[in-house]
Amino acid sequence: MTLIVQKYGGTSVGSLERIRAVADRVARARQAGNDVVVVVSAMSGETNRLLALGKELAANPDEREMDSLVATGEQVSAALVSIALAGKGIKARSLVGHQARILTDGVFTKARIRAIDVEPFRAAIAEGAVPVIAGFQGVDSKGNVTTLGRGGSDTTGVAVAAALKADVCEIYTDVDGIYTTDPNICKEAKKLQRITFEEMLELASLGAKVLQLRSVEIAMKYGIPIHLRSSFNETAGTMVGAEVDASFEAVVVTGVAIDKNEVKVTMRDLPNRPGVVATIFGGLAERNISVDMIIQTESRGERADLTFTVTQTDQARSREVTQMLGRDVGASGVELHDNVAKVSIVGAGMRSHAGVAAKMFKLLADQKINIQCITTSEIRVSCLIDKSQSDLAVTTLHQGFGLG
């Protein structure tokens, strides 16, 4: 018998009407002869509402208490989905963190799953009941409620699927799959039928944020195919998996991503001696400021410029920290620019196709788009460009690589 884990996001359980639709979909999957395990997010808006309550009471609210507070969102939707299922004559049993025995480490607000006891799920299934698991949460070894960080219900869904060795983890959201690029920028964007885990990881980290990164890592590690699809229609979505069929491999570039949340930091005239760069990035890491692209210009004698990017949410802190670090190491100045965008092409086929990066640079140059920084991975090339040219860059690359 096929075992399907269905994970429903916030908009998919966002109202009682949507919750009834979830019950209908579970009913159909069972009628089709499948065993179903459900994982739910909080109703859309609920997590933010709860976070706002806590933050209004204290500038730095206690993290243990914030976790216990926001975990109620998923407990509510798990109970409501179970009630809706029972109302349709389908036995169901909601399970929150301590009942599902999802054991995590003790790092509140961003805990990681250590172990999942599948016994409660198997017991429910054996009784003919659908386990409905509150996503996003677990308990640590002391019984404290923990949460897995934003989007953590995706991680719960895939981790439960891995623990149960499920055939597929269906992730229901309000979009119907992964597109070759942002349809708001480029009307010719097409939905991808299939995509590899690696491509998904590159796309997810680049701003096509439909799936939590960690959930894709777990799916890849345990070989659990993800079917990313919409709960608002019956259309098949995008399969994220390991297998690459012949026709698929022929595609060199799978998608074009754009990220407008980067800030370019340039530190001028750093002394060209060992340890300077380590001091700077060590100082940033200590303050939990993550750095994305890094480029160091050719040294001019004893001095060199260093350029890197940070995210916009870290902009204010980065300015302060880099100015301080700049003084410490003797830089002549620090500049921050947020009028930049990172455009990326992603595709597993790049591995075996030379010249993909060169073609990207030529396509951009033909449109007089200046490239400020470049970073690459095995299956991705990213260029930092002026923000005003980001739409032009996306459309140009989408067309140039034949994705339309």
Place this chain on the structure above:
Amino acid sequence: MTLIVQKYGGTSVGSLERIRAVADRVARARQAGNDVVVVVSAMSGETNRLLALGKELAANPDEREMDSLVATGEQVSAALVSIALAGKGIKARSLVGHQARILTDGVFTKARIRAIDVEPFRAAIAEGAVPVIAGFQGVDSKGNVTTLGRGGSDTTGVAVAAALKADVCEIYTDVDGIYTTDPNICKEAKKLQRITFEEMLELASLGAKVLQLRSVEIAMKYGIPIHLRSSFNETAGTMVGAEVDASFEAVVVTGVAIDKNEVKVTMRDLPNRPGVVATIFGGLAERNISVDMIIQTESRGERADLTFTVTQTDQARSREVTQMLGRDVGASGVELHDNVAKVSIVGAGMRSHAGVAAKMFKLLADQKINIQCITTSEIRVSCLIDKSQSDLAVTTLHQGFGLG
């Protein structure tokens, strides 16, 4: 060191402003040198909001799921109170059912507490932290979330106080104590400084519903004094306890209660043979219809009338059931009247004072108030009267027994 359990009701944690006031009050109690344990209800309105969600999804929502659903209300307020305390520099630790280890039976929506493990509370106190317990809930032996029924947070408060052998259980609400009668009916009503457990039990069951009955039973059993008071001011409220001091004992009648939620049922011409009455009350009990006052008129030969009262919420079902039972036993008819009210006088001093009931009947008769039924206990006399005369009856008795 004095150990105080402070239980805060829904209006006392009904907004972030009220939650900050709770934190202030806890801070003051600690500054005064007390150890404090807090028990909280859900924010006012939250339990009803959650119940409505569940009931909209299914006519008879699954009770296990309803319990898991509504228990989130107290989890939220326990976390928020803990955050507010931490914001004032007071270490605090919220504890929900599975963490406080409040073990109940498995009767969902009206579970009863079987055992409380005080170790988590003692551990928190030893660390200098205030345990903030989510009221109203527990877990059964299988780890299912259970709730204690409406007003169950009072029971949690008193049970925790009993388990910890606390010096007092302070119950904070939006009224500042128990009054000699309803101040809305009788302007001369006075707040009682002290009242015995027995009197409180009689008053609670008679409509002065400020405290859950079960919590008073537990307090009486374990000898935990309850201080019922308002969280909206600093005024002392009413102490509910076992001791009766001399001046207190001199008071014969402590309070006058009125209950307008009764329905009088009269079954006409029942056969005067053994077993008939048992059949009727057995039939009502089977259907969970509770009967309050019972009066059987003098038999006229082979037939007798039977009168009793039920609550208004059971009115429709009572009509159906009594008509059916009436046919079974051969009654000539069944009548229901809801234009009745039950007025009661309560006082521990009645035990040792003769003639209290007689005085009550005379006071009512002088005002031409007809008494339809009478029931008594050791410390209470109740009369069923016409609803239109209920205010007059309360004022008359309040004045007649010198309570003003």
